[in-house]
Amino acid sequence: MIRKTETKEIVKSRRMGVLVIKEISKKKAQELIVKNHYSRKWNHAFGIYNYGIFSQGKESENECLGVASFGYMKVSKAKIFKHPNPNAWLIELNRMWISDELGKNAETILISRSIKLLRKANKNIVAIQSFADGRLGVGTIYKAANFKYFGKHLTIFCENKRTGEIVHQQNLTNMTCRSRYIRDNIAYLLGDFRTFKVDTYRYIYPLCPKFEFTAKTEQKYPPYAKGEIDFEWKRNRKIIKERLTKFIGEL
Numbered sequence: 001m002i003r004k005t006e007t008k009e010i011v012k013s014r015r016m017g018v019l020v021i022k023e024i025s026k027k028k029a030q031e032l033i034v035k036n037h038y039s040r041k042w043n044h045a046f047g048i049y050n051y052g053i054f055s056q057g058k059e060s061e062n063e064c065l066g067v068a069s070f071g072y073m074k075v076s077k078a079k080i081f082k083h084p085n086p087n088a089w090l091i092e093l094n095r096m097w098i099s100d101e102l103g104k105n106a107e108t109i110l111i112s113r114s115i116k117l118l119r120k121a122n123k124n125i126v127a128i129q130s131f132a133d134g135r136l137g138v139g140t141i142y143k144a145a146n147f148k149y150f151g152k153h154l155t156i157f158c159e160n161k162r163t164g165e166i167v168h169q170q171n172l173t174n175m176t177c178r179s180r181y182i183r184d185n186i187a188y189l190l191g192d193f194r195t196f197k198v199d200t201y202r203y204i205y206p207l208c209p210k211f212e213f214t215a216k217t218e219q220k221y222p223p224y225a226k227g228e229i230d231f232e233w234k235r236n237r238k239i240i241k242e243r244l245t246k247f248i249g250e251l
Helices: 026-036 105-121 140-144 178-189 237-249
Strands: 008-013 016-024 049-055 067-071 087-097 125-133 148-160 166-168 194-204
Touching: 008 105, 016 105, 026 067, 026 087, 049 105, 049 125, 105 125, 105 140, 125 140, 125 178, 148 178, 178 194, 178 237
Parallel strands: 087 125
Antiparallel strands: 008 016, 016 049, 049 067, 067 087, 125 194, 148 166, 148 194
């Protein structure tokens, strides 16, 4: 993997002054996301490349005013694009956070300059994918950053009525992490979850003209919408209990 450590991007903003975008440590990126991002979540696949935004002259990691964290897709081996380079990589913008100290344009600046740094850091990265959470909107920031739109799908989330924690549906269906599967499915059986659906919008920024996304066709940018839909997630409780009994018995 090719890495670039000292490269910076400098932007002069009329309202925000001189801004510096540069790579930061994975540890600091995780700290900022868990503390400030609305999800409060960090995944092991995140943080392969992390770019922070700073005011010029205040550039220590403790003075970071925002971060864009890039990493692997949720299903890293999914065959969803074509490219002649056998080592071509579709990276994902997993998490982004910007301090309220900066203006609205800071998000666009951070994304666009992070893309420039990514190009220099790893030539095998041929496109960037990101998803917009319909609870917050349709992803207008990606349109501003010239990402292409590739449609939406419904995602199920579960909110724990006791703790307020929100988990993705895959926590309850993917058995790769057994501790998570056991914990969240027991909560499901106990009736601790409020379930709801959210539109998830997919955006892609090609870095190479030879990149071809094959999973879906490009679409027009979606009209503004926001919110979630409550619904009852009916699952086979018998099968869930059988799996839980098996997994717990193997502990």
